[in-house]
Every structure is written in C-alpha cells, then in structure tokens.
Amino acid sequence: MTSSPATSSAVTIFKAARIRTMNPNRALATHVAVRDGRILAVGDATDCAAWQATWDCTLDERFAQRTLMPGFVEAHGHTMEGSLWNNLFLGYFERTAPNGHVEGGLKSIEAVVEKLKEEEAKLTDPDQALVAWGFDPIYYSERMTRRHLDAVSATRPIVIMHASLHLLNVNTPVMERGNMLGQSNVEGILRDAEGVETGELQEMAAMNMAARVVGEAMAVRDVDADTLRTYGRAAVNAGVTTTTDLHQRLNDDSLAAFLSVTREADFPIRIVPALGAIQWALDEGIARARELKTQGNDRLYMGLVKIMTDGSIQGFTGRLKWPGYHNGAPNGLWNVPPAQLKAMILAYHEAGMQMHCHVNGDQASEFVIDVMEEALTKAPRPDHRHVLQHCQMADRAQFRRMKALGLSANLFANHIFYWGEQHYALTMGPDKARRMDACGTALAEGVQFSVHCDVPVTPLNPLFTAWCAVNRLTSEGRIMGPEECLPVEEALKAITIGAAYQLKLDHLVGSIEVGKFADFAVLDSDPAEVEPMKLREVRVLGTISAGQWYQSAIPLDQAPVPDVTIPDAPVPA
Amino acid sequence: MTPPLNVAARPAPGLIPVTVIGGFLGSGKTTLVNRILAAATTRIAVLVNDFGDINVDAALIRSDDGLTLELSGGCICCSMAEGIGPALVAAMEKGPDEILIEASGVGEPRRVAEFALLERGLKLDMVVTMANAVELAAQLDDPLIGDTVARQFDGADLVVLNHVDAAGDARLAEARAALRRLAPGKTVAETTRAALPMELLAGSTLSLLSAPQGDPMAHDHVFHRYRVDTAPLPRPALEAALDALPADLLRLKGWVDITGEGPALLQWVAGRWELIPGSDAQESGTHLVGIGTQPDLDLTGLLSGKPLKTGQ
Numbered sequence: 001m002t003s004s005p006a007t008s009s010a011v012t013i014f015k016a017a018r019i020r021t022m023n024p025n026r027a028l029a030t031h032v033a034v035r036d037g038r039i040l041a042v043g044d045a046t047d048c049a050a051w052q053a054t055w056d057c058t059l060d061e062r063f064a065q066r067t068l069m070p071g072f073v074e075a076h077g078h079t080m081e082g083s084l085w086n087n088l089f090l091g092y093f094e095r096t097a098p099n100g101h102v103e104g105g106l107k108s109i110e111a112v113v114e115k116l117k118e119e120e121a122k123l124t125d126p127d128q129a130l131v132a133w134g135f136d137p138i139y140y141s142e143r144m145t146r147r148h149l150d151a152v153s154a155t156r157p158i159v160i161m162h163a164s165l166h167l168l169n170v171n172t173p174v175m176e177r178g179n180m181l182g183q184s185n186v187e188g189i190l191r192d193a194e195g196v197e198t199g200e201l202q203e204m205a206a207m208n209m210a211a212r213v214v215g216e217a218m219a220v221r222d223v224d225a226d227t228l229r230t231y232g233r234a235a236v237n238a239g240v241t242t243t244t245d246l247h248q249r250l251n252d253d254s255l256a257a258f259l260s261v262t263r264e265a266d267f268p269i270r271i272v273p274a275l276g277a278i279q280w281a282l283d284e285g286i287a288r289a290r291e292l293k294t295q296g297n298d299r300l301y302m303g304l305v306k307i308m309t310d311g312s313i314q315g316f317t318g319r320l321k322w323p324g325y326h327n328g329a330p331n332g333l334w335n336v337p338p339a340q341l342k343a344m345i346l347a348y349h350e351a352g353m354q355m356h357c358h359v360n361g362d363q364a365s366e367f368v369i370d371v372m373e374e375a376l377t378k379a380p381r382p383d384h385r386h387v388l389q390h391c392q393m394a395d396r397a398q399f400r401r402m403k404a405l406g407l408s409a410n411l412f413a414n415h416i417f418y419w420g421e422q423h424y425a426l427t428m429g430p431d432k433a434r435r436m437d438a439c440g441t442a443l444a445e446g447v448q449f450s451v452h453c454d455v456p457v458t459p460l461n462p463l464f465t466a467w468c469a470v471n472r473l474t475s476e477g478r479i480m481g482p483e484e485c486l487p488v489e490e491a492l493k494a495i496t497i498g499a500a501y502q503l504k505l506d507h508l509v510g511s512i513e514v515g516k517f518a519d520f521a522v523l524d525s526d527p528a529e530v531e532p533m534k535l536r537e538v539r540v541l542g543t544i545s546a547g548q549w550y551q552s553a554i555p556l557d558q559a560p561v562p563d564v565t566i567p568d569a570p571v572p573a
Numbered sequence: 574m575t576p577p578l579n580v581a582a583r584p585a586p587g588l589i590p591v592t593v594i595g596g597f598l599g600s601g602k603t604t605l606v607n608r609i610l611a612a613a614t615t616r617i618a619v620l621v622n623d624f625g626d627i628n629v630d631a632a633l634i635r636s637d638d639g640l641t642l643e644l645s646g647g648c649i650c651c652s653m654a655e656g657i658g659p660a661l662v663a664a665m666e667k668g669p670d671e672i673l674i675e676a677s678g679v680g681e682p683r684r685v686a687e688f689a690l691l692e693r694g695l696k697l698d699m700v701v702t703m704a705n706a707v708e709l710a711a712q713l714d715d716p717l718i719g720d721t722v723a724r725q726f727d728g729a730d731l732v733v734l735n736h737v738d739a740a741g742d743a744r745l746a747e748a749r750a751a752l753r754r755l756a757p758g759k760t761v762a763e764t765t766r767a768a769l770p771m772e773l774l775a776g777s778t779l780s781l782l783s784a785p786q787g788d789p790m791a792h793d794h795v796f797h798r799y800r801v802d803t804a805p806l807p808r809p810a811l812e813a814a815l816d817a818l819p820a821d822l823l824r825l826k827g828w829v830d831i832t833g834e835g836p837a838l839l840q841w842v843a844g845r846w847e848l849i850p851g852s853d854a855q856e857s858g859t860h861l862v863g864i865g866t867q868p869d870l871d872l873t874g875l876l877s878g879k880p881l882k883t884g885q
C-alpha cells in the first residue's frame with residue numbers, strides 16, 4: 001500500500017445489512033470503503049477488519065440496518081421537474097414534490113376545483129395568475145370547462161397545463177385578454193356542441209396566447225441554478241445519483257448554470273444533459289456538440305445529442321405503422337420532415353456523437369432503425385451506443401434489428417401504469433397494448449435496455465419504474481401483457497448499470513465496484529428480496545453521492561406514491 | 574384601360590397583414606419568399622425555418638436589416654420559447670408593413686395561420702400551400718409523409734403547384750388529380766420557379782390597384798382581374814354578398830360607398846374581409862378591383878345582391 005494514492009486521505013467504511021452491488025463478481029457485500037469520493041474496497045466484516053488494520057478508517061454504522069445499492073441512474077428525465085413545482089400540481093394520482101410533501105391525488109373535478117380554490121385564497125395580489133400543471137382529463141368522466149375555473153376566480157387569469165403538455169384549460173379572463181372569444185376560425189380553441197368556447201386550448205397558437213396572458217408564470221426559460229438544485233433534491237428522494245436532462249438547447253447561459261451548480265459542494269447528483277439537435281441548424285449543432293464534449297466535470301457529462309422524431313402516443317401524435325390508431329385517429333406528427341431527420345442522424349453519427357432518439361410510435365422507431373442501418377453501413381463505428389428513447393411500440397422484428405445494429409432501447413415502463421388503460425381502449429387496442437414497452441422482448445432478443453420515467457411526464461422514482469416493468473399493472477389493475485414482465489433482477493439492472501451503459505458512464509457509476517464513484521441509494525430493504533408486487537414500497541432513506549450523505553425529504557412513515565390500488569386478483573389482459 | 578384607382582398604398586390602421594406560406598420540403602417555399610422580398614417596396618418581416626443544410630435557399634433570405642427571424646422546430650417546450658409566437662412578437666416590434674411566415678416542411682399552414690388570427694396587432698392575409706408537381710404523387714404514396722403532405726392543403730386559400738416545367742405530362746396530370754381530391758374547389762396556380770403574380774400576395778402594397786386593370790394577366794391565363802364601379806350599396810346586402818363571394822376570387826380591394834354611411838375601405842382576401850370607414854376617397858361611388866380565376870365573374874352583380882349562378 002505504500003505508494004498507493006489510497007494512502008493520501010481518510011477512509012470511511014459504510015457498514016450495511018446488505019450491499020447489493022450489481023457487480024456480478026461480488027453480488028453481495030456488507031462493507032464498502034470510500035476514499036476521496038470513490039470506492040476503495042468492497043467486502044464483508046473480515047475484509048473490513050483488514051482495511052482497518054491498514055488504513056486510517058472511520059466506520060460509519062448509520063446504515064447498519066439498511067440496504068445499499070448503487071445510486072439509481074435515470075437515463076431519461078428533464079430538469080424541468082425542478083421548476084414545474086413552483087406551480088400547483090393537480091394530478092389524479094398522488095406525487096411527491098421535491099420538498100417531500102405529497103400533492104395531487106384529486107379523484108374528481110370537484111376535488112380539482114376545491115384544490116384550486118384553496119390555492120387561490122392564498123394569493124394576495126389580485127393580478128397574479130394561478131398556474132397549475134399535471135391535470136389529466138382522461139381519468140375523469142366529466143370534462144373541465146372554463147365555468148369550473150371561473151368559479152375559482154372570474155377576475156384572476158387561471159391556466160391549467162395538462163399532463164400531456166399538449167392541452168390547456170383556462171378561465172374566461174384568459175380568453176378575454178388573449179382575444180380568444182368569438183374566434184370561429186381558430187380550431188385550437190375548443191367548443192362545445194352549442195359552439196361556446198369551453199376554455200380548453202390546443203395547438204401552439206392558442207396555447208402560446210394563454211402563456212402570454214399569464215406572462216412570467218409560464219415563461220419558458222433556459223435551465224437555471226435553482227431549477228438544477230431542486231431537481232437534485234427530487235433525485236435524492238428517489239435514490240437517484242445520476243440522471244439526464246434529455247433535451248436542452250445548451251447555449252452559453254444554460255451551460256454556465258450547469259457548470260457552476262455542478263461545482264457546488266453539496267450538489268447531490270451527476271447530470272448528463274443532451275443537446276437538442278432540433279434547436280440548432282445542422283452545422284452549428286454539430287460544432288456546438290463538439291465544443292460541449294470538451295466541457296464538464298465529475299458531476300457534469302456533456303456530449304449526448306437528442307433527436308426528436310415523432311410526438312406522443314397518448315396525445316395521438318406518435319407516428320404509427322399500419323393499421324394506425326385503434327380509435328381511427330389520424331396518424332401523428334413528425335417534428336421535422338423525415339428527410340431532414342435522416343440528414344441530421346447521418347451527420348451527427350459521422351461526427352462521432354452518441355444519439356438518443358425520441359421514438360414513440362412504431363413507424364418512428366422503424367424509421368430510425370432504417371437510418372441507423374444506413375449510417376452504420378456508411379460509417380461503421382464500434383461502441384456507438386445510440387439509444388432509441390421510449391421505443392414504446394417496437395415489435396419483435398424491430399428488436400432483432402436493434403440487436404443486429406447494436407442499438408439500445410430505453411423503454412417507457414411507467415406508461416403501462418399511467419396510460420395503459422387508455423392504450424388498451426383507444427390508442428393501440430388490446431393486441432398492441434399488450435406488447436407496449438416490451439422489456440421482455442428486449443431481454444429475450446438480447447437488446448441492451450433500460451426503463452425510464454421521462455420526468456416530469458411521470459414521477460422520478462426508479463423503484464416505481466422497475467415495479468411497472470416487473471408487474472405491468474395498469475391503474476385499473478389489469479396486467480397488460482404478462483409475457484413482457486421483467487424478472488426483478490433484470491429490472492434492477494435496468495435502473496442501475498443498464499442506464500449507466502446508455503449514458504457511457506458504466507465505468508464510473510451503476511454498480512458498487514472498486515474505483516467507481518461512491519454513489520449509493522440507501523434503502524430500508526433489499527428490493528431483490530421483497531415480493532415483486534411490493535417493489536414500489538421499498539423506501540429510499542436518501543443517497544450517498546461521492547461518499548457524502550443526503551437525506552430524503554420524504555418522511556419514512558409517509559405512504560408510498562402514486563396511490564395504487566392493487567386488486568386482490570389482478571386480471572391478466 | 575381604366576386609370577388606377579386612387580387608393581393610398583397603406584394598410585388598415587394598425588393591423589399588419591400576415592401571409593403564411595406552407596408546403597412540404599422541396600415545394601419552393603423559400604423561392605417564393607425570395608421572390609416576394611425581391612419585389613417588395615415595403616418593409617416585410619420574414620419568419621423562416623432554420624434547419625440549415627438541406628434548405629440551401631435559406632441563405633438567400635438572410636438579410637442584415639433585422640427583419641429576418643429564424644424559427645427553430647421542436648417539441649412543445651422549445652416551440653413555446655423559440656417558436657412562431659415569440660418570433661411574431663419580435664417581428665411586430667420592428668414595425669414592418671407586412672409579415673411573411675414560412676411554415677416548416679411538416680407544419681400545417683392553417684395552424685400557423687391561427688397565430689395571425691389571435692394576435693391583436695395582426696390580420697391574416699392569405700394562406701398559401703405549395704406543392705411540388707414532380708414529387709406530389711410519390712409523396713402522397715409514401716407512408717412516412719403522405720398524410721402530412723395531404724393535411725397541408727386544409728385551410729389553404731391558394732394552392733401553388735410549382736415545378737410544372739419539370740414534371741412532364743403524366744406526373745402533372747397526377748398532381749392535378751391529387752389536388753382536385755385534396756383541395757376541392759380551391760384555386761390552384763401552376764408555376765415554374767414559384768413565379769406567381771406578386772400582386773396576388775402583397776398584403777399592404779395594394780400593387781393590385783396600380784397594375785393595369787381589366788386585362789387577363791400574362792400568367793397562363795389562370796388569373797383574371799375584375800373592376801367594379803357602381804353606385805352606393807346598402808350595408809346589409811353588401812355584408813351578405815361579401816360573405817358569399819366565391820372562393821376562386823382571391824382578393825378584392827377598394828372603396829365602397831355605403832348607403833347612408835359614406836365611403837369605407839374594403840379589404841377582402843379569400844373570404845375574410847373588413848370594412849374600415851374612411852373619407853380619403855376622392856371620387857364618390859363604389860370602386861373596387863379584384864383578382865381571381867373565373868374568366869367571367871360578375872362581381873358588380875354579386876355585390877348588388879344578385880345570386881350566384883348555379884354550378885359555381
């Protein structure tokens with residue numbers, strides 16, 4: 001040990017009831033030694049005695065009754081979560097705010113209106129707009145209109161963003177100030193059977209006008225330091241130590257925010273932003289991506305490129321192959337003409353960038369697979385690690401091609417719980433809904449994969465995401481496609497080393513191994529040992545990041561969210 | 574040939590006319606934008622999509638007068654920050670006489686037009702959707718883009734079938750047939766290199782009024798001009814007539830003498846119209862000029878309350 005750098009500073013040994021390392025060479029341990037924020041050694045009580053004889057050690061026994069796992073890695077999330085909570089959350093299911101409070105869980109339109117009234121009463125400035133988010137009309141039998149919102153306030157502007165982010169509800173003052181009443185030619189202003197404006201707005205023109213009316217409260221800003229710090233707190237609550245911000249313009253201001261916050265001593269996560277290729281002209285975007293690759297630090301990893309292709313399935317904007325949407329809705333939207341997308345993917349591939357491609361519908365995933373095949377034929381590149389993000393409708397044939405091309409899949413497992421019923425009845429129909437987010441197929445066909453939440457679209461909570469992939473339970477208790485259920489061990493791999501691989505950080509995080517960062521999730525029990533249906537109930541006490549402890553803001557006795565009612569006998573569908 | 578009408582070349586007070594030019598990649602949107610800019614005598618702000626590389630013409634648009642604004646595509650969140658809404662606000666701050674918006678290759682022009690309908694300082698002038706005569710039939714058959722291309726014709730006031738010189742007879746016939754199906758009853762102008770008569774598009778310059786009247790234009794005889802010189806018209810009958818004018822009349826403009834009220838400036842574009850009371854008229858009576866595709870449109874009759882002939 002004489003010349004080892006390991007002799008340079010003090011060693012902390014964390015003792016745990018169990019350490020599930022996710023390193024197959026030593027799957028289980030009880031002690032882990034940390035120096036300078038990195039893992040120095042992994043072992044048991046006997047090993048620990050030897051370490052103590054060799055090094056200047058402190059034994060930390062705070063977690064002696066707990067389970068340690070590698071800090072979870074969320075390979076598809078957005079820092080927007082860190083600013084959305086400045087507004088009122090109106091979700092049907094409960095959700096934990098970064099401060100640890102449970103919000104939402106509003107099971108009727110009346111409950112939504114009551115919540116709004118409560119919040120309205122707290123506002124003192126009569127002109128201040130009331131902005132809320134996370135409202136999801138699909139769970140209610142009644143449609144929200146501006147009459148409901150006018151009852152909350154007939155003078156103060158009120159804007160409610162839907163969970164899909166593709167629709168808004170507003171009250172009459174917003175419609176008046178935004179010049180939206182009597183605009184019979186604007187289809188984005190929805191009307192009832194009598195032709196009266198309901199206060200529901202869709203499409204950019206009307207939504208943009210509503211945002212202008214409320215001003216500051218809905219202004220879209222670049223990521224800033226406060227947003228990043230709040231996102232960090234949300235991550236601690238969920239046991240996450242490495243996560244993404246998977247679509248950013250990454251201009252100088254936002255880069256400066258990333259660089260400065262990630263250098264703060266108590267910033268608890270490692271963050272991986274992706275350059276939104278669609279926001280740059282092609283040559284400028286490639287130059288920017290190259291420049292970004294030279295930036296970063298131990299907590300900031302640059303160089304990922306995000307390619308947006310289609311929309312979302314629950315918004316009927318995902319691009320589908322024949323026979324299209326189950327309810328006959330027209331096919332979805334491309335964000336950019338496919339020919340331009342192709343040019344973009346080929347160019348970023350040739351420039352040596354790693355791409356994360358948003359593909360929801362099966363036409364979008366097939367298109368990207370086609371283009372990747374061309375890119376990899378023209379310019380073969382070992383270990384490119386391009387990832388198909390969401391990849392919700394890929395079938396077995398597409399997974400086989402992904403395997404052949406070395407493409408990874410990051411599957412949107414949370415969709416099964418939140419929108420599975422809607423997919424079953426409306427978007428996909430029973431047959432295709434059963435094979436959505438096909439983790440089982442990915443595993444069987446040998447495609448490298450992870451599972452994700454796309455926070456803020458659904459909550460950041462990898463153990464819940466793993467529960468979704470393992471149980472495939474919808475909000476109504478239907479097991480949607482039991483053949484696609486993942487074994488628990490595979491789901492745990494997906495939220496640790498599997499996600500780390502997709503970010504090209506598997507040499508640094510994702511397992512508890514000597515030399516990697518000392519990033520751990522501290523849990524009240526071993527997720528591999530609980531009943532699979534109880535995976536979501538495993539509690540996160542907090543995280544250790546680079547050897548430093550961060551306590552979760554969620555009280556241990558708080559019931560797990562979302563508020564899932566598990567039927568006695570779930571029905572396989 | 575009658576002398577030009579003495580209507581001042583000015584827009585309606587305060588409202589900036591907006592023209593939306595849509596169409597799939599390669600249909601000639603940028604060429605048309607450049608033609609309009611080259612012919613412009615007024616200050617035109619242009620919102621263009623910026624994806625570099627493929628759209629080589631985009632470089633031609635770039636000007637240094639600050640009137641060119643680039644749109645970036647993208648999902649809802651980036652569109653809020655960098656999309657048409659904020660770009661329109663920025664364009665209005667520059668006080669242009671007109672605004673041109675080039676929709677993205679996958680954009681739906683009628684959705685883009687909604688911005689102009691909602692913005693208080695703007696008025697929608699015309700929605701133009703362009704099609705590539707060489708490619709249209711193949712595009713419509715392509716499962717990746719067929720539905721996207723087809724949707725772009727919804728809500729168009731004018732369809733421009735461009736590149737007719739390169740299409741050949743068979744493809745041109747196919748493209749024409751496709752447009753009859755996708756844009757029934759709409760005016761289709763066939764062009765080469767997007768060479769449209771500029772007075773069709775100019776929202777504020779009133780160049781329509783200064784051009785020779787009454788002659789069919791030297792443009793494949795597609796467009797015809799009309800002149801109305803008539804007595805004062807009673808408001809109720811006039812308004813009913815303006816609502817009922819045929820879709821192949823694209824633009825109608827000039828002074829209307831309203832019975833008992835006096836003169837008002839009429840601006841009628843593809844069914845949308847406004848009457849702005851004013852007294853700048855130097856002659857009494859109603860004097861209007863129009864442009865459309867019907868060779869023998871009896872505008873005077875229609876405005877006086879004569880019903881449309883059947884079959885029109």
Ligand SMILES: [Zn+2]
Binds near residue numbers: 390
């Ligand atoms: Zn996405």
Ligand SMILES: [Zn+2]
Binds near residue numbers: 077078246454
């Ligand atoms: Zn996302």
